[in-house]
Amino acid sequence: VNYRHIYHAGHLCDVAKHTALCVMLGALRRKATPFFVLDTHAGIGRYDLTDARAQTTGEASVGIGALRRVAAQVEALPLAAEYWAVCRAVDPDGAGSAYPGSPLFARHFLREGDRLALCELHPDEAATLRRLFRDDKAVQVHQRDGYEALRALLPPPEKRGLVLIDPPFEEEGEFDRLVAAAETLAARFANAVGLFWYPIKDRVVTGRFYERMAGVSRLNMVAAELLFGDDVRGDRLNGSGLILINPPWHVAEDVATLGRALLPLLDLPEGKVLLSPLAGAA
Numbered sequence: 001v002n003y004r005h006i007y008h009a010g011h012l013c014d015v016a017k018h019t020a021l022c023v024m025l026g027a028l029r030r031k032a033t034p035f036f037v038l039d040t041h042a043g044i045g046r047y048d049l050t051d052a053r054a055q056t057t058g059e060a061s062v063g064i065g066a067l068r069r070v071a072a073q074v075e076a077l078p079l080a081a082e083y084w085a086v087c088r089a090v091d092p093d094g095a096g097s098a099y100p101g102s103p104l105f106a107r108h109f110l111r112e113g114d115r116l117a118l119c120e121l122h123p124d125e126a127a128t129l130r131r132l133f134r135d136d137k138a139v140q141v142h143q144r145d146g147y148e149a150l151r152a153l154l155p156p157p158e159k160r161g162l163v164l165i166d167p168p169f170e171e172e173g174e175f176d177r178l179v180a181a182a183e184t185l186a187a188r189f190a191n192a193v194g195l196f197w198y199p200i201k202d203r204v205v206t207g208r209f210y211e212r213m214a215g216v217s218r219l220n221m222v223a224a225e226l227l228f229g230d231d232v233r234g235d236r237l238n239g240s241g242l243i244l245i246n247p248p249w250h251v252a253e254d255v256a257t258l259g260r261a262l263l264p265l266l267d268l269p270e271g272k273v274l275l276s277p278l279a280g281a282a
């Protein structure tokens, strides 16, 4: 695996994914019983935006950077409160020196008795992640294939929880692996809440993906798309997609409401947020 998330940390796709993740985790936390979170493609957990690799792409400047420039307006959005708290915790003076990864967002929501399992295949990235959570008993870091971990770690004894699958999409077959992962969830942990990330490029590809996901039984699924503009072209990244699996009550609507509120703040006046229920069999 050659992918390094440091090049993309804090980009629009990260903002879309992490804001939705926070909305979903907030809903899970409403119930007192313990929950489990599995992040199958965890990355390093915290990104130094002053690193030359982050600076060369400049991707953070159009995502978290844009939000930082209108911080007061982000702070006025109740649905963004937890997301923003985690962003500020790694960048307390708001200078844009760091951005949290999904493990830090998930960790923020854990209470006494809740657990977080993080999988990262790349040895260096896994070692960095392990250092970040060295003394944290609620967090387990596994250097392993996150897709395989679905079978090994599910169902959790807590019997409720969230599974985040955020693959790099650098190799062929990632959409196929997401469909297979949904089948595994349906078979092993059908009441899981889930969040699967995917890029929106060619509409034919996403359409086929939605059809196949809709064929997975026992899961309720909604595709939530944040499109950067009006014009969708097959040869470029047009937006960020999330399959929301078994979204708790009102969560899909809240994800969309928050996404729409963020579009102007992200400087995407032509952007759109679309929710499409995928007709999964009951």
Ligand SMILES: C[S@@+](CC[C@H](N)C(=O)[O-])C[C@H]1O[C@@H](n2cnc3c(N)ncnc32)[C@H](O)[C@@H]1O
Binding pocket: 001, 003, 004, 005, 017, 040, 041, 042, 043, 044, 045, 100, 101, 102, 103, 119, 120, 121, 122, 125, 144, 145, 146, 147, 166, 167, 168
């Ligand atoms: C998009 S990044 C993850 C970003 C992270 N979820 C976040 O939001 O901060 C994808 C990560 O998956 C890792 N990876 C690639 N294939 C994997 C696999 N089969 N199992 C686990 N991790 C994998 C890559 O090394 C990379 O760090």
